[in-house]
Amino acid sequence: MQSEQEILRQYLKENGLRRTPEREHILQEIFATHEHFDVDELYLRLCQKGVKISKASIYRALRLFLDCGLIREVDFSDGHWHFEHIYGHNQHAHLRCLGCGEIVEFEDPNLTLLQGQLGRDYHYQIVSCHLEVKGYCATCGKTREKSL
Amino acid sequence: MQSEQEILRQYLKENGLRRTPEREHILQEIFATHEHFDVDELYLRLCQKGVKISKASIYRALRLFLDCGLIREVDFSDGHWHFEHIYGHNQHAHLRCLGCGEIVEFEDPNLTLLQGQLGRDYHYQIVSCHLEVKGYCATCGKTREKSL
DNA sequence: AAATTATTGCAACCGAGTCGCAATAAAGAT
DNA sequence: ATCTTTATTGCGACTCGGTTGCAATAATTT
Incomplete structure (x- = not known):
């Protein structure tokens, strides 16, 4: 099992791209937690650690990491991009509260089954599978009931 | 079973909002097909039918219809919003080809089950449930194999 | 060490979506 | 029917997430 750094370096080499401290800092910061992140958060975290980097480079690096x-x-449908690192993560989906914004990650074995089934039924080679469920958590649900 | 027009009118009345020809034109155009759409497409379709309307009003109407x-x-992750009308549509999910952009809609009874289960497990009141699967269709998959 | 060229940071730019405002027009009251 | 109230419209200006052109920098190859 390769580390994420090794995967990146291999990808860079295979595509004639260059290994730079900026890219490695960003990657390291992404894998420092298992949280979701967006560009601003990531930028802030890097600044706080004293890493000087422009947002443009973060955007460019993220496209690279996606590739x-x-x-x-x-997709949190809030008008900007969110990401999560995949490597070492299991297939999982999100349950998000429309009230307080809490995010529950859950795994669903059926999702994996469904992927295989879809692939066969429609002759698709599946690349990604996103399940986003929204609703109100117990607390927010109760508050809502009162105000309705 | 009410028509979509009736649902809209009822909602407007209940909320002290007004019934306008613009809103009804937009709604009618949305339900004229069962296709997904974005603001620009909708705007174009309305223009072609001779309906004079501004994009700002379309954006505002869509927020209303969401409500x-x-x-x-x-979510097609292409940087802008897409919509589909729900009324009269069954719960369904999308399978999209990253090559040619083809979109297959499919229904999965398990999704409905999953919703109920999640609601119970996490004490959530589920509002929406989006499953977006991406991959390569049979044709694009083959083309890709050759070029890799 | 020199040559090549990918990468960076900056600032200008782009475009989807929003908003303030004056003009218009629904809905209810008289 | 007319008046009053106020929601809605269209316009254009604006916001802001994200992109891009460019000159300077720095990673790799020879």
């Missing part, structure tokens, strides 16, 4: 399959987009 | 549950967002 080599180290991260993936997560 | 009253007549349409929902679909």
Whole structure:
């Protein structure tokens, strides 16, 4: 099992791209936690650690990481991009509270089954599978009931 | 079973909002097909039918239709919003080809089951459930194999 | 060490979506 | 029917996430 750094370096070499400290800093920061992140958060975290880097470079690096399959987009329908790193993560989906924004990650074995089934039924080679469920958590649900 | 027009009118009345020809034109155009759409497409279709309307009003109307549950967002991760009308549509998910852009809609009874289960497990009141699967269709998959 | 060229940071730019405002027009009251 | 109230419209200006052109920098190859 390769580390994410090794995967990146291999991808760079195979595509005639260059290994730079910026890219490695960004990658390291992404894999420092298992949280979802967006560009601003990532930028802030890097600044706080004293890493000087421009947002443009972060955007460019993220596109690169998407291409080599180290991260993936997560849709929170709030008008900007969110990401999560994939490597070492299991297939999982999100349950998000429309009230407080809490995010529950859950795994569903059926999802894996469904992927295989879809692939066969429609002769598709599946690349990604995103399940985003929205609703109200117990607390927010109760608050809502009162105000309706 | 009410028509979508009736649902809209009821919602407007209940919320002290007004019934306008613009809103009804937009709604009618949305339900004229069962296709997904984005703002530009919708705007174009309305223009072609001789309906004079501004994009700002379309954006505002769509937010309204989202609120009253007549349409929902679909995430194609291409940087802008897509929608589909819900009313009269069954719960369904999308399988999209990353090569040619073909979109297959499919229904999965397991999704409905999963919703109920999630609601119970996490004490969530589920509002929406989006499954977006991406991959390569048979044709594009073959083309890709050759070029790799 | 020199040559080549990918990458960076900056700032200008792009475009989807929003918003303030004056003009218009629904809906209810008289 | 007319008046009053106020939601809605269209316009254009604006916001802001994300992209891009370019000159300077720096990673790799020879």
